[in-house]
Amino acid sequence: GRPGLRTVAVDVSPASLQLSAPSSPDSTAAAHAFSRRIADAPANAVIHLAPGTYPSIFDASQRNSVVTVSGEGDATKPVIAGATFAGASNVRFVDVKLSGGFSVGPNRGAQGAALHSRDISLINSEIDCGVTTTTPGARAIKVCGAAQRITFSGDYVHNCTVGFSSAAAGPFSTQVVITHSLFTKLYGDAIDLGGINGVARDLDA
Numbered sequence: 001g002r003p004g005l006r007t008v009a010v011d012v013s014p015a016s017l018q019l020s021a022p023s024s025p026d027s028t029a030a031a032h033a034f035s036r037r038i039a040d041a042p043a044n045a046v047i048h049l050a051p052g053t054y055p056s057i058f059d060a061s062q063r064n065s066v067v068t069v070s071g072e073g074d075a076t077k078p079v080i081a082g083a084t085f086a087g088a089s090n091v092r093f094v095d096v097k098l099s100g101g102f103s104v105g106p107n108r109g110a111q112g113a114a115l116h117s118r119d120i121s122l123i124n125s126e127i128d129c130g131v132t133t134t135t136p137g138a139r140a141i142k143v144c145g146a147a148q149r150i151t152f153s154g155d156y157v158h159n160c161t162v163g164f165s166s167a168a169a170g171p172f173s174t175q176v177v178i179t180h181s182l183f184t185k186l187y188g189d190a191i192d193l194g195g196i197n198g199v200a201r202d203l204d205a
Contacts, residue, residue, distance in 0.1 A: 005182035007124050008154040012072050012094055016045050021052025025081065031055035038091070041067045049078035049096065056082040056100060060107050062115065063090035070094040077126065087115030097126040101138055101160075106145030106171075114145065114171075121151035129160035131187055137161045140186075146171035155181040161188050168194030 019037060022030040034055045041047055043065040051074050071078040072095040082100025083093070087107025102122055106114040122141075131137030140160040143150050144167035157163050163183035166173060183190035 005156055006154060006180040008180055010094055010123050012068060012070050013044075013046050015048035015070070017041065017047045018050065019047060019054075020050045021054050021078065025053045025055045027055075031058075031081075035059060038067070038069060043067075046070060048072075049080075050074070051076040051078055054078055054080045056080065056084070058084050058086070059088040059091060060086045060115075061088050061091075063088075066090045066092060066119070068092050068094060069096065071096045072124075085117045085120055087117055088120065089118045090120075092121040092123060093125055094123045095125060096122075097128065099128060099130060101129070101140055101142065102127060103139075103142045104144070104147045104150055104173075105142070106147075116146045116148060116171075117150070118148040120147075120149075121153070122155055123151070124154040126156045126158075127160065128158055131159050131161055132185075134187060136187055139165055140183075142166065143173050143176055144170050145173070147173040147176070149175045151177045151179075152181055153177065153179045157181065157183045157190075158185040160186055162186065162192055163190040165189075165192040166194050 024030055035058045039061040046068045049071050077097040079097045084103045104117045106116050108114050127140045129138035139162045140157045141164045163186050
């Protein structure tokens with residue numbers, strides 16, 4: 001119903017794991033447990049989140065097959081406090097809502113070599129940072145540190161300080177795609193590019 005925003009076709013298999021929102025989503029223990037459920041999911045898993053409020057996710061897992069986290073099929077999207085990917089790979093989110101940022105970046109291994117995030121996507125989802133005045137608040141999306149094949153499609157991004165940003169001084173990220181998405185009601189820039197090479201855009205801002 002919003003101009004410029006279109007749901008995209010995505011194939012989500014039946015859920016192999018069902019999760020419910022924790023009773024204390026703000027606790028450190030709940031955040032750690034939720035992140036571990038995502039990180040330890042088996043190959044090709046589809047994790048369905050029941051409606052409710054979930055802690056933020058920290059993910060540094062290098063996967064060989066895609067893990068899907070989905071709220072598809074429910075009238076109300078599950079709300080995740082935010083997501084940080086540090087050298088993670090092969091994970092996608094479909095039909096979820098985030099109340100905090102979606103950050104994709106590198107992770108330094110034990111030997112000092114950087115592990116770069118790759119093959120991460122946010123599809124038919126929403127990011128609402130809760131910034132409704134001119135007071136600076138949260139950044140919706142950040143992609144940096146030579147990330148590869150990062151996709152945002154059919155997403156509604158609003159009430160944030162900046163919609164999409166990167167790091168101009170860092171290693172270039174490549175094959176970043178933003179399609180059929182709407183960026184609106186932002187304190188600063190909708191799209192702030194730097195340190196990005198090979199970006200495909202098809203959006204309303």
